[in-house]
Amino acid sequence: MFHPWKATTTVVLGVILGLFSFYAYQVNTALGVVATESFNPVEARQAILAAPAVEVTPTTIQLDYDEPAFDVNEDPLALIDESYGAEVNPAEIFPTAISEPIPDDIFDAYLLLGTDASGFLADSIILGLQPRAGGSPIMVSLPRDLWVWNMCRQAFSRLNEGLGGCKGVASGPELMAIMVEDYTGIPIDHLARINFQGFAGLVDVMGGISVCVDYPTRDERSHLDIPAGCQQLDGEQALAWVRSRSTEQLQGEEWVRVAGSDFVRQKRQQDVLFQLAGSAARVSSPGALTDALAHIAKTVRLDSNWTFGQAISTGWKYRGITRSEVRRFSIQTSGYRTARGAAVLLSDATFGEQLSSVWSG
Numbered sequence: 001m002f003h004p005w006k007a008t009t010t011v012v013l014g015v016i017l018g019l020f021s022f023y024a025y026q027v028n029t030a031l032g033v034v035a036t037e038s039f040n041p042v043e044a045r046q047a048i049l050a051a052p053a054v055e056v057t058p059t060t061i062q063l064d065y066d067e068p069a070f071d072v073n074e075d076p077l078a079l080i081d082e083s084y085g086a087e088v089n090p091a092e093i094f095p096t097a098i099s100e101p102i103p104d105d106i107f108d109a110y111l112l113l114g115t116d117a118s119g120f121l122a123d124s125i126i127l128g129l130q131p132r133a134g135g136s137p138i139m140v141s142l143p144r145d146l147w148v149w150n151m152c153r154q155a156f157s158r159l160n161e162g163l164g165g166c167k168g169v170a171s172g173p174e175l176m177a178i179m180v181e182d183y184t185g186i187p188i189d190h191l192a193r194i195n196f197q198g199f200a201g202l203v204d205v206m207g208g209i210s211v212c213v214d215y216p217t218r219d220e221r222s223h224l225d226i227p228a229g230c231q232q233l234d235g236e237q238a239l240a241w242v243r244s245r246s247t248e249q250l251q252g253e254e255w256v257r258v259a260g261s262d263f264v265r266q267k268r269q270q271d272v273l274f275q276l277a278g279s280a281a282r283v284s285s286p287g288a289l290t291d292a293l294a295h296i297a298k299t300v301r302l303d304s305n306w307t308f309g310q311a312i313s314t315g316w317k318y319r320g321i322t323r324s325e326v327r328r329f330s331i332q333t334s335g336y337r338t339a340r341g342a343a344v345l346l347s348d349a350t351f352g353e354q355l356s357s358v359w360s361g
Contacts, residue, residue: 034296039191039303041177044170048151048178051169083155090149090182094156096347097148099185106361107131109186110314111177113193114269115163122160122176122193123243124269127184131359137318138327138358141266147336147344148183150175158344159183163193173303184351191303192311196243198299200235205295206279208232209272211241215249217258222246242268263330274323281320327358 084093091098107129114124122144129138144160152166152175162176170178177188194202203209212230224240224247226233233241247259283292293312302311331354333345347354 034308035301036304036306037173037191037193037301038171039173039177039305041174041181041188044166044174045151045178047169048166051166083153085154088154090156094147094346096350097156098182099350099352102185102187102352104187105132107186109189111180111188111191113163113173113176113191114199115193115195120164120172122163123196124265125159125176125180126266126269126273127180127186129186129359136325136327137321138329138355139270140329140331140355141270142180142183143262143266143331143333143345145262145343145345146183146331146333147338147346148179150179151182158342183347184355186351190306190311190314192300192306194300196239198295199242200239201295201299202276202292203233203235203238203272205292206276208234209238209241209275211238213249215251217247217249218255219244219246219248238272242272244268266330270328271323274321274326277319277321280315329354329358 084090110128110130112124112126112128113122115121116123125142125144127140127142129140131138142159144158146159147156148159149155150157150161152170159176159179162179163172164175165172166175173191173193177191181187209232210230211226211233213226213228215228216226217228218225219240222240222244224237224244226237226241242265244259245262245265246257247264248255249258250256280292296312297308300311302308331351332348334348336344336346338344
């Protein structure tokens, strides 16, 4: 005998199981396609120490959208004054560029990189620290122009140059981790990097970000153009917002420069991360979640010791986290002009000393 309610129940269950299988398939597919990069900073450090002096590969690199290209054939170490050699103690030259090592069991340390168009330079460098003894996580942005020890070159260089790697012995992520470790004293456990277009796409998938400004705001170099008031920015404008270093606002009838430092950009980048964490907490459907995971899998590159599932699990713990729940501080620096004329930043104190403003050990 035909029972309509049984038939309806069977259909509903079938649809639910079908959707579950479909979403599970999509998630598993996303988990399997994420790109990874060689990452073993300990072995890389040993390989650099054992290797002969690094050779510079002739090439032309576009530093950024608002910086001119330079040809390393003409000046292969354009940002480096001199090579000091493997025997030098970098702390004797710039004492604040090196920190005393902090034991590996104190923090879980995550390095998040945003790369410029060339892929050879880190435009955004954010270090996340989770004390293993418990307590609030710590977040700090490291200035890309920070003058730190580059053991591959046996010289000081800008921090963001580490992403170029050390030819034949260390990948870009490995050298970045080593340079950050030398500056902070903290071993890096995991690293992830995302390119700008991937960032813009992720913002779109998560529904955009909210930005409020008092006046019409623009940056002709980053293509930022937003009206006064509060609005939801799409990925393209969100990218322009976090990259802008020549922000102008229309005050009266005149465009006035209102922000130009990397510290403003760092604050914006961190604020956007908090907004994305909030968006992740509000994901209300399996479809939206799988769309986000699929997009992240296509645009992020993880270190080879960190599976996509592990990275998502780590990120999921912090979904919905707010600014008040994170201990944040800024690296205090002073401008410095190298012998070759490069404008860089020197840390005013060691990282360990600056970290003490939010963590007592």
